Amino acid sequence: MTRQIPVLTDVHLITCIVQRGRADAVVRTAVEAGAEGATVHYARGTGMRQNLGVLSAAVNAEKEVITVAVSREQLNHVFERMFIAGQLDTPGMGFMYVVAVEKAATHIPPEIIDKLTSHD
Template identity: 55%
Template sequence: MSQSEMIVLVDVVLITAVVQRGTADLVVQAAQEAGAQGATIFHAHGTGVRQKRLGVLGLAINAEKEVIYIVVPADQADLVFERIFVCAKMDTPGMGILWMTPLEKMATYVPHEVAARFGLHVESRDK
């Protein structure tokens, strides 16, 4: 690859899930089975409005949270989103929140052969 070139990927979607501490591994596994390639997990702390309204049951919800970033291609985004919703049991109050945003662009390591397949810097090897 020449010094003045970089590969930028488009049609990328970021899925962010906030779940109780300890459940992130489950979510990541489900996302990977649905086609995600990787995930980043942060530790965080926070509460939502539902948790406060649960009363005594709200005690069962851990205020320590895990935030999961998953970057997926736009085509697979809906499927991954759905799998996370089901696996994290988001239809129960207090279990977490999940959202999805389109990303303008994304860059990472792209294997040379893959880049060549799309006609990019074919000539760099010959030099």
């Protein structure tokens, strides 16, 4: 018997880099906006912080990188909400971008697979 692997298409990956300690608020917003979940990992980087002068002491050089996978239809909404929650329009607050994902796979309940595939 061959195993069936349900592969998701139309997936986009939002990556958002914020200061250490601020990812939780952004993740919460992303989930409220419809994302299923998020991965956060720690990182360190340079950028706008170097141009801030004394204020750079107030910007944490250690970062949290949030990655969220969303569907094409959710993308813009989640992206905007995360931008606003992360206050990225302020200098030194972070950076975010989206890449298209060729395919993704995870657990999908069988009854949902049936429902989605029987239509076609």
